[in-house]
Amino acid sequence: NAGVTQTPKFQVLKTGQSMTLQCAQDMNHEYMSWYRQDPGMGLRLIHYSVGAGITDQGEVPNGYNVSRSTTEDFPLRLLSAAPSQTSVYFCASSYDVPQGGDRGYTFGSGTRLTVV
Amino acid sequence: DAKTTQPPSMDCAEGRAANLPCNHSTISGNEYVYWYRQIHSQGPQYIIHGLKNNETNEMASLIITEDRKSSTLILPHATLRDTAVYYCIVRSSNTGKLIFGQGTTLQVKP
Numbered sequence: 001n002a003g004v005t006q007t008p009k010f011q012v013l014k015t016g017q018s019m020t021l022q023c024a025q026d027m028n029h030e031y032m033s034w035y036r037q038d039p040g041m042g043l044r045l046i047h048y049s050v051g052a053g054i055t056d057q058g059e060v061p062n063g064y065n066v067s068r069s070t071t072e073d074f075p076l077r078l079l080s081a082a083p084s085q086t087s088v089y090f091c092a093s094s095y096d097v098p099q100g101g102d103r104g105y106t107f108g109s110g111t112r113l114t115v116v
Numbered sequence: 117d118a119k120t121t122q123p124p125s126m127d128c129a130e131g132r133a134a135n136l137p138c139n140h141s142t143i144s145g146n147e148y149v150y151w152y153r154q155i156h157s158q159g160p161q162y163i164i165h166g167l168k169n170n171e172t173n174e175m176a177s178l179i180i181t182e183d184r185k186s187s188t189l190i191l192p193h194a195t196l197r198d199t200a201v202y203y204c205i206v207r208s209s210n211t212g213k214l215i216f217g218q219g220t221t222l223q224v225k226p
Binding site for chain 2: 031033035037042043044045048050056058059088090092094096103104105106107108109110
């Protein structure tokens with residue numbers, strides 16, 4: 001049981017490049033989310049998914065795309081990287097409703113992205 | 117989505133109880149209150165959650181007022197390793213979203 005796995009852990013991109021941040025969970029969680037955290041700031045929700053084939057926008061969706069073809073995977077695509085997207089990105093997953101023994105959202109260890 | 121209000125910072129002496137308050141006056145009847153903490157730049161760590169009853173686990177206790185408009189997270193014996201940013205979040209009952217606020221920076225001092 002690996003929990004939530006994010007790859008890569010570190011990435012440097014040039015302005016205009018595209019890339020995909022990977023997120024996988026092995027807990028059979030229905031809900032998955034992507035957050036970004038800028039230095040000294042709180043986490044902001046980018047996109048989220050309530051199940052395979054269903055995604056929706058969060059607080060700061062512009063410049064990012066997501067898809068959810070399987071329960072396990074929720075990749076985040078940066079379409080054309082900009083310096084303003086330099087941030088730490090966290091993926092998280094959860095059951096759809098709080099359950100006995102539930103511990104809410106489980107977070108990955110993050111991807112540190114720098115756009116130059 | 118229900119908003120939460122927390123003090124930006126608090127201090128606590130090592131070994132003493134840390135009581136972190138949170139207001140969530142617009143919470144709906146079926147929405148849960150969750151507490152997370154974030155140490156340095158690690159991923160947020162789940163602490164505890166509750167609906168209406170007080171809850172206790174190995175990390176902390178959660179006290180929710182009868183009208184559910186506020187809650188308090190209690191770390192019974194704070195240690196230096198409890199220094200972190202603590203987030204109180206109302207989880208949306210419709211979408212399950214977690215929307216983070218600015219949280220409370222807890223500094224535990226020797």
